[in-house]
Amino acid sequence: MREHKNIVILTGAGISAESGIDTFRSAGGLWEKHRVEDVATPEGFARDPELVLRFYDMRREAIQTKQPNPAHHALARLDADWAGELLIVTQNVDDLHERAGAKRVLHMHGEHLNAWCTSCDVRSPWTAPLIDRPPCPVCAARTLRPDVVWFGEMPYGMDRIYAALRTCDLFVSIGTSGAVYPAAGFVQNAVELGADTLELNLERSQGSGMFHQTRLGPASELVPAWVEEMLA
Numbered sequence: 001m002r003e004h005k006n007i008v009i010l011t012g013a014g015i016s017a018e019s020g021i022d023t024f025r026s027a028g029g030l031w032e033k034h035r036v037e038d039v040a041t042p043e044g045f046a047r048d049p050e051l052v053l054r055f056y057d058m059r060r061e062a063i064q065t066k067q068p069n070p071a072h073h074a075l076a077r078l079d080a081d082w083a084g085e086l087l088i089v090t091q092n093v094d095d096l097h098e099r100a101g102a103k104r105v106l107h108m109h110g111e112h113l114n115a116w117c118t119s120c121d122v123r124s125p126w127t128a129p130l131i132d133r134p135p136c137p138v139c140a141a142r143t144l145r146p147d148v149v150w151f152g153e154m155p156y157g158m159d160r161i162y163a164a165l166r167t168c169d170l171f172v173s174i175g176t177s178g179a180v181y182p183a184a185g186f187v188q189n190a191v192e193l194g195a196d197t198l199e200l201n202l203e204r205s206q207g208s209g210m211f212h213q214t215r216l217g218p219a220s221e222l223v224p225a226w227v228e229e230m231l232a
């Protein structure tokens with residue numbers, strides 16, 4: 001591949017799986033034994049808010065016991081040392097990129113460690129449970145919900161993502177199946193705009209055919225090796 005200056009990196013479940021974080025698997029339609037319609041849609045929340053709040057309380061508590069792995073650390077190093085533009089777009093709602101030290105991170109599906117107040121529309125850092133309906137730190141309304149993008153809701157930061165894709169000359173996808181839009185369209189977008197594209201994944205994905213190059217293996221091995229190449 002030629003020299004690159006501006007990079008967009010998309011990360012997905014595969015990078016957090018090696019830190020022991022289970023994520024929604026579309027194949028079975030289940031997340032920790034719950035139906036996706038029940039815990040990851042606005043309708044499910046309206047139907048049974050206690051179930052949904054309890055579910056995310058458990059997830060929020062669980063991720064705080066997990067640690068970033070070598071793939072997160074390698075990306076944080078790239079972020080720190082890369083002189084050009086760089087944006088890590090993550091589909092993950094954990095904070096492992098940040099805890100590894102990465103700064104240029106965009107959470108397109110929200111974050112477990114934020115609570116979103118539907119009264120004042122402010123998102124506040126949040127590590128405690130929501131089940132007891134604590135007051136919003138800004139407006140005191142008891143209308144906090146998980147700041148996680150559910151099915152049927154608009155992902156965050158799409159304008160910023162597409163702007164970064166327009167100017168990038170390298171798009172890298174790490175640990176994501178390439179099956180869920182709009183993220184699945186990013187590689188297509190990047191190719192059309194003339195960027196080189198690289199996929200790092202455990203196994204071939206539905207989107208593999210779209211990439212100029214695919215490397216297969218665990219993220220904790222592939223990502224540090226790739227970052228070494230980039231910074232060499």
Ligand SMILES: [Zn+2]
Pocket residue numbers: 117118119120121122136137138139140141
């Ligand atoms: Zn509020």
